[in-house]
Amino acid sequence: MEHTVEPVGRQVGYLIHYERNFENLRSQLENLHGAKNRMKHMVDEDKRKGKQVHTDVQNWLTEANKMIQEANKLLDDEDHAKTECFCGVCPNLVSYHQLSRKSAKLTKKIELNKKVEFPSVSYNAPLEEIFDTPSEDYMAFESRISVVNKIMAELRNPVTNLVGVYGIGGVGKSTLVQEVYRQAKTEKLFDDVVLVLDAKQFPEVEKKERIQKKIAEKLDMDVQESQDMEARAKHLWNRIKDKKSLVILDDVWEAINLGDLGLRPMATCKILLTSRDLVSEMRTQKVFRLEVLEEEESWSLFEKMAGDVVKDERIQNVATQVAKKCGGLPVLVVAVASALRSCSTLEVWNDALRRFKSFDKEDLKDKAYLAIEWSYNQLNAEELKPFDLLKYAMGLSLVKNVDTVENARNALHSLAKKLKYSCLLLDIDDDDGRVRMHELVRDVAIWIASKDKHTFSRAYGDEVKEWPNRDFLKKCSAISLKSCKIPRLPELPWVCPKLRFFVLESDNVDDSLEIPGNYFEGMNELKVLDVTKLRIPSLPPSLQSLTNLQTLCLDQCVLGDIALVGQLTNLKILSLIHSEVKELPKEIGQLTRLQLLDLTNCSELVMISPGVISSLTSLEDLRMGSFKEWEGGLIDVRSNASVSELKQLRQLTALVIHIPDAKLLPANMFSDTELQRYTRCEHLDLDGIEAANIISNILASDGRKQLKNLHVQNNDEVTAVIKSSHAFPNLESLSLDNLVNLETAARQL
Template sequence: MAYSVGGESPSTSNTFNSTRSWEYDVFLSFAGKDTRLNFTDHLYHAFIKGGIKCFKDDVDLPKGEDIEYLFQAIEESFCAVLVISQNYAKSIWCLEELQKILEFQNALGRKVFPIFHNVNPADVRDQRESVGKALAELEQKFKGDITKVKEWRKALSDIGSLSGWDARNKPEAELVKVIVGNISTYISATVPYCYVDNLVGIESRVCDVEKILESELDNKRVVVGIWGMGGVGKTTLARIVYQKISCNFQVHCFIANVRDTLQKEGLVSMQEKLLSGIVSNKISDRYQGEGMIRKYLKYKKVLLVLDDVDNKCQLDNLAENPNWFGEGSRILITTRDSSLLAFQEQRMYAMKTMNKNESRQLFLKKAFKDDCHDEDYLDLSNSFVEYTGGLPLALKVLGSYLHKRKRAEWREALDILKQFPDSNIAQVLKISYDGLNAEEKTIFLDIACFFNGWLRKEVTQILKSCHLHPTIGIKVLIEKALLVETKCCTLEMHDLIEKLGRDIVHQESPEVVGKRSRLWNFKDIKEVLENNKGYQTIQAIAIQDNYENQDGIKVHPEAFLKMSSIRLLLLKGMKIDSRLLLPRGFKLPGTLKVVHWPSFPFEALPLETALNELVHVKMHDSRIKQLWNLQPTKMKFIDLSYSKSIIETPDFLGVPHLEHLCLRSCIFLVKVHPSLGELKELVEVDLHGCLNLEILPWELKTNSLVKLDLGECGKVEALPKFDRGMEKLSYLDVSRTAITRLPESFESLTGLRHLSLSGCKICNLDKFSLKVMPLTKLYLSGCGLNDGSIPDGLGNLSSLIALDLSHNDFVNLPTSCFSSLSRLRFLSLGFCQKLESLPRLPPKLIRLNVSHCDSMEPSSDRQLCHLVALLDHEYRGQTEYVISNEEYEEYDDAPSMFKHIELELFP
């Protein structure tokens, strides 16, 4: 509880608090003869130890200075503490100080805290006993200026009337502790808001962190991690929260810039700082320091802020376990690496960048200070704000740099920034990059230069094909706030971090483009490929944007011969067949691991050497006829979708490690070589839309297969035989094929979760028990099903989420057909024109289609109306959820994820 004087709350605003800063927190007024060497000395040192900056004349008053210097110190102090003792009224300096203190109290709302040391407050108020005698003596001394004594009398009367501390017969140590605690509470409750006045957007963030800290019981120990990218304001937020709440703790310590402090001063100095208010002993090594922390702070309520932590060892020797501290302790950690925050009672606060309004406000504040900003600068200001992407550090640095500069200088600065990031900003952001290992740096630079905004799944596939380890590498980048994954499963970098990565590559060779490791700028790529200026340092080339207005690139015949380290070639942003002019005899280097080349103009890959290194090929809409001439033994990923020249596939035994084969909509493909069924590492086969496909492997023995898509392959009449070990197959689509019977081996697919037989007149479907499969999605639209051909066990598919029975010939579905489907959310019976009534519906259904059910009985209309009311009541206002592209993924508790309830009733 904050100490209050005169009935005012510590949070009461005043002119001083809102418009002035101060040099000292406390001005200490006392009679040196009485208390300088005892009570006041203890109080002063307690203030200093508690982080309260205190003015004390024998410490802070320079020799030779007079009372005017004291008056200036009073004016520059946030509040005043007066130790009123037996001889206080005898000291003219004390009385002058008192008068000036009360003057500022009245004029500026300054707080005054009296301590009555061995005197009765009533004696001070009424000028009795020693106070009265002292004033009587002063009246004799100042007979010619009695007005001065009257002013002193009034001042003493006023101070004696204030609520304060009566120190008579009180243990001094305990009283000092109470006084310092109350003063600290008062200052802390007021000081942060003065800082907030000079900051933008901080108040809401402070409130958010305070709520997290206060969300637990007082006896709980809580760790809060403030996490985010460099320059986003983590330290500022932590410092304000610390200043605001530190008074509520027995021990509080803010260790700034742990990363740098550890390097410059060592771990022991930080341990000594944490213990400085408790023990004065020197610490010999970190192990002794750890033991002392656990010993002396075990029963103390501690507030500890560890700022800019980047390594777990820094935590291990300062706060490895919250149980090192007493009940109610709070630990705040600011970091760029979320993986460090793995405490049992840990809470995470993700520090976000500023929104547009906050960004504009901060930028203008720094660029124009207190001056009104010129409207002529508004468009340029918006450009700089957009450039910063809401990063506070960048807004401050750029705003301060542009202060008092002319409009022409603003324009030039903006042009420079578009090419090179500001060095002050880059230096802060680069700290996280420097903390990565060599492979993590490679992944970071690849994403910064090429893959910002791509799907995580696709980036992972490409980087794996380059023999990197992106699963853990991408996770590390996300933990270090260098990368984020969106709800749509894309990877995105802040614009300034992307610019940092690209600048790192640029600095590899500022003058010679061909000596950089990665090329993404069209102009640079054109220079290298046309003039044969590539070197062995080039690892990757990517043309990703649409360059229709650019001249084509006339590729030099030997353009790639010097690029002995190139692993990645992405040409996905332009009409390659017309914009990339390839000479006769053009060859690709044998070091390539990944090639993305839409509209590929050749019938086979023009490789310089054998395909020993090629792992990943994606060539949509290409002219390719032969997938390979030699055996590409390392090939894992082939995507030649929409390629119209492929008629049959080659023998796959030469690609034993193939995992993904996508020949989607290769409309002239007739035959898939039977060797495909022998591949042991095959995961996905996509032949959807191959309209002329007739011949498939007779048997599939690939036990690793997860997805098989034959949808829209209208000439496929039979499925391959499935090996008994194919329980990993979870996605099977044979919709709108010519298949009429399922092979007996079908029931061995015990891992099947997505099954689509829509448009197939399967005559033996009722022979199989689907209940042995963990199906979540079942599509039987247009299968000619009637009342007697419903698949066995349909009502027992407890994991089913989506069921499509539309366009069938049902008249009356069994009463209990759906009622046991406890997880069913989506049901379609649309265009079942013979259906007369609905059976009992599942309890958690949220989407129902019964459109064009022309024979439906009117009574079912009432059932639907009841269902609408029920669903509207139960699911109104739920948050929206976007289903992943992984269609065979299981969704638990799906109804709570959807916002809209769609029921299609009668037309």
């Protein structure tokens, strides 16, 4: 009887408590809906931030959705049961019993599911490299597959720990090691696989340090700028010594002491190097020479890059001959095929073949130069050819019919895309606008500029053994000396009547390189002057003779008195990125045509004369996120700049500022501007007793319109963060912590 009464009583209870069971289910379903939506919002927010959601959180959401579907079906069945009878008797007791039993069990299941707590929703997963996924243009040729297989065999060999690949520029070494990288990761041969592309791009003086930092970053290590190479090498070695690691250094032009980096080739730490020439000093155990493509492979690549145009039988015959003239060099095949992709007339193809036949007597390197030059000359728009950074392009007026910074930025991005489609640029970073160029294309670009534009150029470790002669300087239009070994500048001024572009970058700011006072006297047509990493106690007097100067960059310099800049009244762009400068003097206010002022990371800047910023009435782009010494009050009682001066900049479209106290923000500060890019207002963290006042001040300003993420914590005065549905119209996330007197997070939201 004891074993019979209890089960029977439970079954009868399902009928007695039918209504209560379904009410409990409805209540728990509503709570589950709320919990699921909250979790979904957190998951979506973290995904937008690039985080990886924990598996158990994803499983919880999946299970919650299943239970919600099951509950909704059960509630629908309950509605149907009320309208049906069993053998002419109402209510249908059998259906009621089954439904009540299911609802009670599902309610308990939901209650248990709700009690599950997660310490965190997501985690910062290692970022995927852009080359983790092969490019659509990648073609697995047999000649390449065989080399990749041989390299992979050596990487599996416990005895081999240092492997080299070499071949002429443009033969495909970088593409090859990217495939090795992918296969090593797919096969999980190593705990860590690191690939550093274009190692030779780094300046000679800091090459090893930059490579070391790159490796550390790719291993998700914290890179401490205060550490020297030796200390960082110890950390790097301790990170990899107990794991199996593969480090690939692409395009190493000379021997590198791997120990200085924190690497030691051994069974658990293997190194793969690529270079144009065999670097015997590196003592590689196995070396593979990468040859040019086979004829059939070359045609397959050419056909793919040229597209449907070569399917025309008349053109195809000529196209196969043009492909042969590329000598099997992949970078050349791609550039030439891309240049002819839109050419559908036989005459154009015949002309191309004629030009390429004239290169037959040249060796492969010279042929590559001439062929890439031909590809460059196929670009339709003249403005495409001298593409450079925004500050250079605006200073040289390279972008036609554009007179604003925002329009120039958009136009340059569009031009860069066209250059990429022509295969003269590689990747374009949409976030910071950086572009990559194959070194062979870069060398050809420098060669073309030197030949056609009378340009003198040296870069990254090159040594300037002697300066150009007077005849060359008279014709010279551009001089670019970036991080190269420079002798002492001549005391007598250079006579360069056609010079429009001059870049002078030292290897190290502590070098003794000095600019003579009269150095710029013979450069009256100069449009762009970029002086980087120099110690300049006072600007050379001859600078004021540059009356046509449009762009002046004094980046990473140690600067004293810069008042002389105020004499350059035609200046459009002034850049002092990462420079040590303490004061922006009142004379800068004379630059009424200035459109862009970049004071990014000028950490020692503590004084901007009152009225300077408000005088720059043509300013469109202002970047001064490191300046924090803003003051309030009237101009005649202030000793420093005021945020209110920004209200006078009616042309302003882009702004990066850091305002430590929101009380300094005037009401309706940007109501009369065309502001489109505004940083520091999208993400706001408030900590401490001033949070309530800061929120009030932001609500009274236009800054509220840009706010997307708000975090408030540790305050006992805040009672409500958002008091109306219009407070922060673009808010995406709200995080509140330790607000002890909070009554409501959002009223009328």
